[in-house]
Amino acid sequence: MKFNAMTAVAALMLAVPGVASAEPDDDTLIINGEIEMTTKAELPAHMEDANMDQIMSGWHFRSDETQALQMDDFDNSGMIFVDEGIAQWNAVEGSEGNSCASCHEGPESMEGVRAVYPKWDEDAGEVQTLAMQINDCRENNMGAEPYKYAGGQMANMEALIAVQSRGMPVNVAIDGPAKETWEKGKELYYTRTGQLELSCANCHEDSYGMMIRADHLSQGQINGFPTYRLKNAKLNTVHGRFKGCVRDTRAETFAPGSDEFVALELYVASRGNGLSVEGPSVRN
Amino acid sequence: MKLSTTILAATVLAAGSAMAEPVAPGDVQFDEYGAVAESLTGQPGDVENGAVVMKSKSVGNCISCHKVSALDDAPFHGEIGPPLDGVGDRWGEAEIRGIVANAKKTYPGTMMPAYFKVEGFTRPGDAYTGKAPEGPLDPLLTAQQIEDVVAFLVTLKEE
Numbered sequence: 041m042k043f044n045a046m047t048a049v050a051a052l053m054l055a056v057p058g059v060a061s062a063e064p065d066d067d068t069l070i071i072n073g074e075i076e077m078t079t080k081a082e083l084p085a086h087m088e089d090a091n092m093d094q095i096m097s098g099w100h101f102r103s104d105e106t107q108a109l110q111m112d113d114f115d116n117s118g119m120i121f122v123d124e125g126i127a128q129w130n131a132v133e134g135s136e137g138n139s140c141a142s143c144h145e146g147p148e149s150m151e152g153v154r155a156v157y158p159k160w161d162e163d164a165g166e167v168q169t170l171a172m173q174i175n176d177c178r179e180n181n182m183g184a185e186p187y188k189y190a191g192g193q194m195a196n197m198e199a200l201i202a203v204q205s206r207g208m209p210v211n212v213a214i215d216g217p218a219k220e221t222w223e224k225g226k227e228l229y230y231t232r233t234g235q236l237e238l239s240c241a242n243c244h245e246d247s248y249g250m251m252i253r254a255d256h257l258s259q260g261q262i263n264g265f266p267t268y269r270l271k272n273a274k275l276n277t278v279h280g281r282f283k284g285c286v287r288d289t290r291a292e293t294f295a296p297g298s299d300e301f302v303a304l305e306l307y308v309a310s311r312g313n314g315l316s317v318e319g320p321s322v323r324n
Numbered sequence: 325m326k327l328s329t330t331i332l333a334a335t336v337l338a339a340g341s342a343m344a345e346p347v348a349p350g351d352v353q354f355d356e357y358g359a360v361a362e363s364l365t366g367q368p369g370d371v372e373n374g375a376v377v378m379k380s381k382s383v384g385n386c387i388s389c390h391k392v393s394a395l396d397d398a399p400f401h402g403e404i405g406p407p408l409d410g411v412g413d414r415w416g417e418a419e420i421r422g423i424v425a426n427a428k429k430t431y432p433g434t435m436m437p438a439y440f441k442v443e444g445f446t447r448p449g450d451a452y453t454g455k456a457p458e459g460p461l462d463p464l465l466t467a468q469q470i471e472d473v474v475a476f477l478v479t480l481k482e483e
Contacts, residue, residue, distance in 0.1 A: 233447045235461060236437040246435065247404050253381070253388035254400040287454035291447045 064100035081314035098258035110322040118268035118320025125200030134184030154205040158306040167221040189297035195275035202319030225307025234291025263312040264321030346467035358430030359418040364467035369475025410482035439464040
């Protein structure tokens with residue numbers, strides 16, 4: 041598998057000298073030789089007007105070396121944080137004498153969860169991200185302190201929950217009561233911010249596949265989160281990444297956990313409806 | 325290189341009040357096609373410094389989007405905008421000045437940032453800190469840096 045992918049790319053580079061980096065590749069992502077991932081899918085219906093004809097995981101835009109790190113859990117440094125997540129899952133904390141396990145048994149009970157978040161929460165009357173739900177459990181069911189929204193412990197727990205759904209298609213609901221939040225997220229996605237006046241769409245819809253200096257622009261999908269980035273050697277959360285991208289437009293960013301980023305997360309997640317849950321993925 | 329910049333700076337200092345003030349970002353005169361006929365400083369641009377501005381990540385960072393063969397000593401040229409080789413044949417100095425100062429006047433809706441503009445942004449920040457700005461914004465490039473870049477670009481001819 042690995043061998044095939046490399047040979048294919050080598051052949052391509054021979055055929056088209058000098059344009060090694062431009063296009064997303066056609067490799068296949070199979071994890072541990074058994075979990076086959078959907079990394080390219082049809083455009084979700086709500087993206088009919090988008091300037092693209094297929095959705096693609098960020099995995100396709102990384103080098104063969106980086107891609108390979110995600111194909112085997114022994115090479116995927118993100119899995120170390122899944123182990124930390126297991127320890128957190130079983131740790132009793134807070135005034136109620138509970139751990140996650142007290143209510144949910146093993147982490148396998150979380151199968152399917154990552155795929156449908158963010159989602160409308162009827163009791164709270166708002167769209168909740170996975171991070172909000174985790175902190176909701178900590179505060180209300182455990183009597184424990186919330187995790188820092190985009191901090192390390194949150195990322196560990198998100199990785200543990202994501203991995204239970206690996207290979208399942210992202211399928212967030214955007215209709216009904218979630219619609220209003222989704223619309224707000226969509227508007228943010230297309231708003232050109234900062235002194236550079238760039239929107240998410242400028243880079244990730246209009247220019248994916250192109251180089252922006254040393255970076256190969258992907259579609260900015262979040263099906264692979266949390267992501268282990270080689271650049272900072274840690275797990276990165278969705279809102280942490282959003283913050284970095286908005287900052288790079290020379291803009292004043294929104295805070296992780298803000299209403300704006302929650303709305304943006306729902307919208308960006310919906311652009312990946314149909315791709316497999318990949319978290320924790322490996323990126324550069 | 326460094327030397328010539330220093331001499332330039334010294335000249336500017338020495339000339340002092342005798343010289344006209346550079347045009348302020350709000351006062352630049354664009355014609356209906358987006359060109360700017362008048363120099364922003366009244367001073368000739370420094371070709372070498374223009375090249376430095378275009379390559380430097382912390383200054384113009386133009387090569388993040390444009391390939392420029394003459395700047396091949398700096399690694400990683402992007403592909404978002406057209407390659408700038410031969411741009412001095414395609415455009416005159418006034419058109420190039422207009423594009424560098426505010427490309428949106430030449431290409432409505434373009435992805436290229438406006439380098440000599442200080443107002444009309446959504447949630448502008450304090451450079452790359454992610455924080456709100458503390459005072460009025462500076463343009464991305466100074467008037468003289470724009471002139472330096474223009475001076476460099478007009479030299480890019482297809483031989």
